[in-house]
Amino acid sequence: MSFIQLNEVKVHYPIRSGMLRRVTGQVKAVDGVSLAIEEGKTYGLVGESGCGKSSIGRAILGLNRLTSGSIHYEGTNLARLTGTNRHPLRRDIQMIFQDPYSSLNPKKRVLSLIAEPLRNFEKLTKQAEQERVATMLEQVGLNADDLYKYPHEFSGGQRQRIGIARCLMLNPRFIVADEPVSALDVSVQAQVLNFMKAIQTRFALTYLFISHDLGIVRHMCDHIGIMYNGRLVEAGTAADIYRNPQHIYTQRLIAAIPNSNPRQRHQQQIVRQAAAERYQAEYQHFFDANDQPHALQAISPTHFVALPQ
Numbered sequence: 001m002s003f004i005q006l007n008e009v010k011v012h013y014p015i016r017s018g019m020l021r022r023v024t025g026q027v028k029a030v031d032g033v034s035l036a037i038e039e040g041k042t043y044g045l046v047g048e049s050g051c052g053k054s055s056i057g058r059a060i061l062g063l064n065r066l067t068s069g070s071i072h073y074e075g076t077n078l079a080r081l082t083g084t085n086r087h088p089l090r091r092d093i094q095m096i097f098q099d100p101y102s103s104l105n106p107k108k109r110v111l112s113l114i115a116e117p118l119r120n121f122e123k124l125t126k127q128a129e130q131e132r133v134a135t136m137l138e139q140v141g142l143n144a145d146d147l148y149k150y151p152h153e154f155s156g157g158q159r160q161r162i163g164i165a166r167c168l169m170l171n172p173r174f175i176v177a178d179e180p181v182s183a184l185d186v187s188v189q190a191q192v193l194n195f196m197k198a199i200q201t202r203f204a205l206t207y208l209f210i211s212h213d214l215g216i217v218r219h220m221c222d223h224i225g226i227m228y229n230g231r232l233v234e235a236g237t238a239a240d241i242y243r244n245p246q247h248i249y250t251q252r253l254i255a256a257i258p259n260s261n262p263r264q265r266h267q268q269q270i271v272r273q274a275a276a277e278r279y280q281a282e283y284q285h286f287f288d289a290n291d292q293p294h295a296l297q298a299i300s301p302t303h304f305v306a307l308p309q
């Protein structure tokens with residue numbers, strides 16, 4: 001049994017138009033995605049903007065209704081849980097937000113910001129709460145003296161740590177991290193990623209890491225799913241995806257990873273050009289007439305690819 005298991009998940013949003021706001025169509029944001037996330041591991045969901053990554057994250061968090069399919073958490077079908085039944089899971093499954101600038105209320109002090117989620121679950125005295133938050137601040141590499149500061153007094157990376165502390169207060173087991181570093185300066189991104197890796201072991205966390213950039217998830221993820229237009233085009237271990245990419249879309253994403261070594265820039269240009277040309281030439285074999293990838297096929301016990309049929 002997987003820790004988290006998605007089976008043929010579909011999330012379609014209604015398109016409404018006209019004076020009466022009638023439903024005139026659907027956006028098929030997620031259109032049949034199956035994947036398994038193992039406990040203690042990181043699953044990277046990667047694809048360009050609009051391919052449906054966040055809709056999957058939101059569905060696991062219970063913020064989106066499934067049009068069809070199922071999501072199981074340790075064998076329990078999340079769709080069957082409603083109201084108070086879902087309550088314990090609201091602690092276990094948490095989210096780290098993309099933008100540490102707008103996700104923290106600027107008018108609240110760090111103490112309230114971090115203690116707030118916990119207040120829904122535990123009644124602590126003011127002093128006990130303060131002690132818990134101070135300990136957490138130290139665990140995320142901030143200072144207990146920061147309790148009474150406001151978000152604007154921190155850098156972007158520190159704010160992301162505050163957001164992470166807020167989520168860790170609930171002792172979650174599974175975290176959906178939706179583009180957690182894309183709003184940060186490149187120089188700070190690696191620090192936050194290393195920090196997320198360090199707390200993963202310390203707090204026994206499992207991550208779903210959502211990103212548009214295969215470069216960012218490279219050192220984070222054990223398994224990766226590449227999404228295009230609401231479906232997976234390729235899925236496998238990190239080694240399967242980075243060392244042996246088979247789908248033309250995955251190959252293009254890999255070629256697009258910026259190379260930090262200036263001496264290899266020319267070589268990278270050539271690789272990028274070749275990937276773009278192969279994409280053009282083979283597009284019609286890899287996608288159907290509706291721009292949809294074909295069904296995934298296993299090419300090894302761990303590696304699945306939407307190969308031409």
Ligand SMILES: Nc1ncnc2c1ncn2[C@@H]1O[C@H](COP(=O)(O)OP(=O)(O)OP(=O)(O)O)[C@@H](O)[C@H]1O
Binds near residue numbers: 028
């Ligand atoms: N509440 C909604 N109502 C209607 N359409 C929606 C809604 N939320 C998302 N969509 C559409 O569903 C598609 C997938 O969106 P989603 O946010 O899941 O993709 P994404 O890959 O996470 O993109 P991004 O990185 O830009 O957030 C997009 O076309 C988006 O416009």
